[in-house]
Amino acid sequence: MVRLNEIRAGEVAVDLPPATDAGLIFIGTIRTPWTDRLACPRQGRLDGPLCRLEIAEPFAPALAGLEQYAEVEVLYWLDRSRRDLVLQSPRHDGSARGAFSLRSPVRPNPIGTARARLVGIEGATVLVQGLDCLDGTPLIDLKPDRCAFTPLAPPQPGDFETGPA
Numbered sequence: 537m538v539r540l541n542e543i544r545a546g547e548v549a550v551d552l553p554p555a556t557d558a559g560l561i562f563i564g565t566i567r568t569p570w571t572d573r574l575a576c577p578r579q580g581r582l583d584g585p586l587c588r589l590e591i592a593e594p595f596a597p598a599l600a601g602l603e604q605y606a607e608v609e610v611l612y613w614l615d616r617s618r619r620d621l622v623l624q625s626p627r628h629d630g631s632a633r634g635a636f637s638l639r640s641p642v643r644p645n646p647i648g649t650a651r652a653r654l655v656g657i658e659g660a661t662v663l664v665q666g667l668d669c670l671d672g673t674p675l676i677d678l679k680p681d682r683c684a685f686t687p688l689a690p691p692q693p694g695d696f697e698t699g700p701a
């Protein structure tokens with residue numbers, strides 16, 4: 537896993553295909569205490585420093601109801617990451633693992649996810665603990681933690697389908 541966009545022994549970069557516009561909309565900006573990748577936690581912790589999710593103006597009404605959850609899932613765009621390393625060497629020892637077997641920020645689509653503790657909501661700002669991203673990281677989405685969420689819409693057939701044991 538690269539820390540400062542370097543390539544290490546054993547790592548492999550590929551030519552990326554042209555980007556497809558998936559129509560991603562950043563819904564806000566994440567404010568954290570970290571401005572240096574080397575100082576960031578590698579994974580957030582629920583008792584970590586307070587961080588702020590500043591929701592962009594048109595999306596503030598989308599926060600309605602979120603306050604009833606103690607934990608939320610946060611998705612963010614690790615915007616300062618390189619995206620082309622398919623093999624990475626987290627230990628810097630020449631041994632490498634595939635990007636999809638790591639939680640490295642370096643991946644074709646640098647999406648980060650974290651389960652965070654919801655501390656409060658102040659207007660269009662959500663206060664959370666549990667993040668591990670740089671100050672200014674774009675916010676992609678926010679949802680109730682899946683373990684605490686029960687679907688509100690009526691069931692549909694796929695809900696009851698099972699597969700091989």
Ligand code: SAM
Nearest residue numbers: 576577578614615616617639641648649669670
């Ligand atoms: N919790 C997320 C996950 O598992 O999907 C991200 C984990 S990733 C290992 C966290 C690391 O990404 C941080 O330690 C920091 O080095 C790096 N990072 C954080 N914010 C970043 C950003 N905006 N752009 C690039 N790298 C970032």
